[in-house]
Each structure stands twice: as C-alpha cells, then as structure tokens.
Amino acid sequence: MHRRYLVITALVVMLAVLGWLWLTMLSPFTYERPDHLPDIEEGEHAVFVYGTLRLAPIRWVVMGRAGETEPASLEGFRRDGLDLAEAPGERVEGEVIVVDAGELQRLDRYERLGIRYERVPMRLEDGRMVWVYRRLSELQRPAIDGATI
Template structure:
C-alpha cells in the first residue's frame, strides 16, 4: 500500500471545524466507509474508538490532501490510546482510497463500551462538552 495522503475520520474529527482546529489545515472531504471495523463509545468520553471486527463497517468522513505537518498534529491529538494505520476506504462513489485511520490501541480495549457510538447524539449534545474539554489552552479556533 502506498503512503496515504488522506485521513479517514469516524468520531469528533468528522466535524470539519474540529478537524481544521486540530490540524491547522482545511481539506476536501467526502463521505466514506471502512469495512472490517466497529465503532464503540469510549467509557466516560464523548468520542469513539474503532477496533477490528470482520463483519462490521464504519461510516465516516475522508479528508484528502492531509499534509505531514497535519498528520503530526493528529498524532499528538490522538495520543497513546490510538494507533495510526494505513487502510483502504470506499467512497460513496465506489472508489477505494488509501487512507490513514486511528484505531483504538488493543491494550486500551477495556475502555471501549459495548454498542455503537452515536454520531448524531455527539453533534446534538457531546460536541459542546468535547470542545470544552479538549480546547487547547488559549485557542479560540476550536
């Protein structure tokens, strides 16, 4: 697989304002899906994590043209609870695209709750809490 320049997001980073604040970079987006993974809530948090699950698919947002500097900022944002992996995602048009994705670290799997994470509930209720909690000190752009 080639080194991706796209990033597949499935949680808080699906919100373009959060993605742009974290990476410092606007990107072209499109809906996409990642087969072979399942998205779970993280206990005590408003964001999710994914882990391999052969029978599942995760819907999300694909960001194109993510720079190395933006990836470094994403690595720092995701921290030790996630591993960045290269995968292939399917766009709504049916194209397969190489992308980076952040998978929940297997050693942290005990923090994942059963069931599916609810993106609509995050946008309605969790996003405000998330922004309060994770806004870097002194930054007003997130």
C-alpha cells in the same frame, strides 16, 4: 449589573474552553511523540476520520484549517466507543481528508499517537488506502509510573 455578570461569565467560560483546547490539542506540554514511531513521510496523506475529526471546527483547531472532506466507508468494522471493532457485514461511515505531513503530525498529536492511538493503513470500501487511527489496547499503551494510560 446582571448583564455585566453574564458577559463576564461567558468570557470566562470561553477562555476556559479555548485554554482546554490549546492544552489538549496544540500545547507542547501535553504530548511528546514517542521515539519508536517512524518519521512522517513528506507529501499528501489520506486519513479516514470517523469521530470528532468529522467536525470541521475540530479539524480547524487541530490542523489550522477545516479542509475538504469526502464521504467514505470502511467495511467489516463497527464503531465501538472511541475505536473500531471488527464486525463482518457491517461498515463505519466516515470521511476522508487529505493532509500534508505537518497536518498529519498535528492529527497524530491530537490522537496522542503511540500513547492512546496507533495510525494504521487500511483499505476503504472504494479501494483507496488511507490512514486510520485505532485505539491502542491496554497492553499496548505505555506505562507511566507503573500505570497504563
């Protein structure tokens, strides 16, 4: 009986985690791309990831594949919680992943582009131009019912 309880509990926890992942990363109910954002251009896009998207399982859930990454550095910045802060003489270690337009759209959804983050072009230490997600300031975040997100 005890073993059955553990199996049921593990299944409930796993379903809860999968439900949360679906709701926050894939669900059409939790994100609507703001109208003011430009359309995503077709083709390949290089994206510098420095947080949770460095983890292959997260990329697989978000994009539908883990993708190949390569190490990269962004000079003049440091990690500051969920964002980057300018910091001369410092660098942020991360990875670059090359994605197509559909995958970039799914990454935008995960990062809540236009609501929590913006996607900006930046130059890496090796000279490559990549997209980098930067946290929107409180002033940039849209208001919902008088409160910022």
